[in-house]
Amino acid sequence: MRSVKDYVNLGHNKVENHLKTQQSELKEELKPTDTVTYRIGQFLWTNFFGFVYHYVKSRFGRRHPYSAYPKQDDSGVYRIPPVASFALLSDWASDTEESDKVGRLAARYEPDYSIHLGDVYFVGTQKEVAANFLIPEASWPWGRCGSLALSGNHEMYSNGRAFFETLLPKMWIEQSGIRVVQKAGFFCLENDYWRVVGLDTGYTSVRNPVMEILRPPDCRLKDAQLHWLRDQVRLGNPEDRRGLLFLSHHPPFSVFREAFPEPARQLVSLLGAAKRPAAWIWGHEHRLIVYSGQPLSGEWPVHGRCIGHGGMPVELDEPADISPIVFRDDRIRTRLKRKNLGYNGFAYLRLDGPEALIQYVDLDNTLVYQEVLRIEEGAVVVEG
Secondary structure (H helix, E strand, O other): OEOHHHHOOOOOOHHHHHHHHHHHHHHHHOOOOOOOOOOHHHHHHHHHHHHHHHHHHHHHOOOOOOOOOOEOOEOOEEEOOOEEEEEEEOOOEOOEHHHHHHHHHHHHOOOOEEEEOOOEOOOOOHHHHHHHHHOOOOOOOOOOOEEEEOOOHHHHOOOOHHHHHHHHHHOEEEEOOEEEEOOOOOEEEEOOOEEEEEOOOOOOOOOOHHHHHHOOOOOOOOHHHHHHHHHOOOOOOOOOOOEEEEEOOOOOOOOOOOOOOHHHHHHHHHHHHHOOOEEEEEOOOOOEEEEEEEEEOOOEEEEEEEEOOOOOOOOOOOOOOOOOEEEEOOOOOEEEOOEEEOOOEEEEEEEEOOEEEEEEEEOOOOEEEEEEEEEEOOEEEEOO
């Protein structure tokens, strides 16, 4: 298990993240009986040759082929009951004491479904996926009726191989008593009142180094995902007045760091006459923030929430503009490397007919904030 200290001041640079992964694996390779920190052979392979191997594959190798619905008679659209509970975690998979505590706490809530909104640290390797989700000691809170996953940028630092080949085949959702395996990095869960739409913004969040300089990634939804939203989800159907709750890794709006508005622009185009106020929960930034309704793409009212405080050091820096913020958890939990860190946690969502209760719970099981969303003539509104 890693220490949260390993993640303090972690950048978004792939070189740094790959090096930290190799260093972490070296620590795990050394047995407790070793009397030295490093053996020269281990150091050369793990910190040099191993680093170069993964770095070259990630930066210059080919990304894993994109997977999209419909696939194998699976539309990616799944029915859920009118009353359903969810554990929502983002930026959680860091394999630290903090993420372990959050995961095991979320499991105690016995959610029907659990969803990871992306980022497996450091670079989404198969070993890191296994440590966080798959080995017997892993603390991922499996839902009673299923668990699903979205991709962040860190999964794509290893070209998405472990995400598509190792993690997704273990994710599933129960449909009519049958476990249906997740086959793509997006999905739609729906009942007669709500549609919970998981978006893949991770696949397009990285490019090769030269292209990233010339044209920075904008996290746009790939054409295959747009076609699915149009043809399978039928997102633009003006007769469908169910409430819309979107999930993604990357933020369409932020007052802290760079936002990625392109997916919102694409959704506005798809919605057309069916456009109505919606909710959107994301991660990427390691903090808990509740925003007031914001006009995304200049015209689409969206209630945004950032829950990127799952397992990484929680950032407490000041926003550029405080006016859009309804609530932020700015409590100091600890101090590491001369930096104040906040509280990790997760969001517990309970759909009950036209209402949605969201409770934001920290790793000490303190209810930090809660709210009720309600559907009124297709629009998602915040009560109170």
